[in-house]
Amino acid sequence: MDQPKAKPPEITQAMINAYDEYTHLTLDRRSFMQKLRTLAGSGAAAAAIAPLLAASQAAAEIVPANDARLTTTDLTFRGAPGDIKAYAAMPKDATKLPAVIVIHENRGLNDHIRDVTRRMALEGFLAVAPDFLSPSGGTPDDEDKAREMIGAISPDIYGANTVAAVEFLKTHANSTGNVGAIGFCWGGGQVNRLASLSPDLKAGVAYYGAQAKAEDVPKIQAALMLHYAGLDDRINAGIDAYRKELEANKKDFQIFVYEGVNHAFNNDTSAARYNKEAADLAWSRTVEFLKQKLG
Structure with missing residues (x-):
């Protein structure tokens, strides 16, 4: 029985x-x-x-690493204080594409973010995910260690390296020169900051990321799409002030709050927090936005 x-x-x-x-x-x-x-x-x-x-890394692969529709590679570009390692994906046989920087969570460049990079490439972009833990030797397998390492690198180093990623992709052989960025959690905060640091960033999409400082908002030139989880009180506490500054400075931005879902709702490797309906809607909005702003 x-x-x-x-x-x-x-x-x-x-x-x-x-x-x-x-x-x-x-x-x-x-x-x-x-x-x-x-x-x-x-x-x-x-x-x-x-x-x-x-997050369960066993559930990280939606687009296989050997997907025949894609060309993938590991690469490096010059950053601060040294080279930044990165993972890149693009449609096979493509020549010139708009470029998107994929900025990881506070766990570093892991298999989930590589998978998201491949998903972005399948939408018709040159997608590149830098390992922003490169200055400390790269992302370790231990996620707790990765979180510790994230906090040990200075914001100035992160800022310099996100700007370096924009500069690298502006002149990449397979790039049209139009560069956007998408980031999740810690990476969402980095997108907001990058928008204030790089006049060459054309579009930024931040998923549940910390907002830019009020004094930095006037420097933002990129169009922004900001996704927030309705139950994410910690991050959402900054939405109203950010909206006010963006409006006062006449910035191009969109804010979406997905009610009843948690921080990290897009991360499909976390069974308790992933919300497919919200993730799918946010992704469709993101892709449409990036295609519109990057060409």
């Missing part, structure tokens, strides 16, 4: 908030698991829930 399937553990908003605090703020791994045990009711339940909150 077949045994009934085990009921999946219940994941509450408080658990998701605790994970967000762990991955973005001050909660360390031990404190997070203690908090999760309290919320879940037992150590066993916490152990079952933790992997569902985290």
